[in-house]
Every structure is written in structure tokens, then in C-alpha cells.
Amino acid sequence: MAILGIGIDIVEIARMHDAVHKADRFMTNTFTDTERAYCDTFADASTHYAGTFAAKEAVRKATGELSRSFRDIEIIRNEHGKPEVWTDGTKRTTLHVSITHTEKDASAIAILES
16 A cells, blocks of 8 residues: 555635635535535534535545545545545545644645555
């Protein structure tokens, strides 16, 4: 197994809060129904949207697919809460992602392996 790519991203939660509450088109074009359902279960959904967005961007960077649509990359939490990467309805077992956040920022890293 070899590492083929690494991506990292950071998102200001306050900026995502504005997008969540003001930009319905952004939400529709960026997040899948499954992602929205997950994030909306939290009192402060903006933190989870920011983390999910950071994960999607980290995946784009790790794979080198910067033109790929955000909706084509889905971050689904498994039964243990671990985020997993799905594309085209298939779990990407060679892509690993981790998400973290503070009060102000959410960040994610993605690793693509062979």
C-alpha cells in the first residue's frame, strides 16, 4: 500500500453559518440529502456542515479531482460515527478522511492510498 495523495482543508464555522442560513442554492449544490439530514440533527449544524465541506475539499485535493462537483463526493458517517467517503454510490475504501473542529474552525484531512 502506498500513499497516492493527501489533502487538507480548513473552514471558518462563522462563514458556513452564514451560508447555511442564507444560501439555499449553495446548500443544494454542495450537500447531499444524507449529509444535510446528518448535520441538521445537531443544535449547531454549522459546525458539522463546515467539517463535511472541509472533508469534501480535502478529498478533491487528495485525488487531484479539483473540478469534481461537491455533490459527487458524499461524506457518510458509519455506525461508529467515523466519516467515510462515497462517490457514485460506492464507498471508497482507498480514501480515508478525518474531521475535527474548534469553536471557530473545522478542518479535515484526506488520504488516498493504492
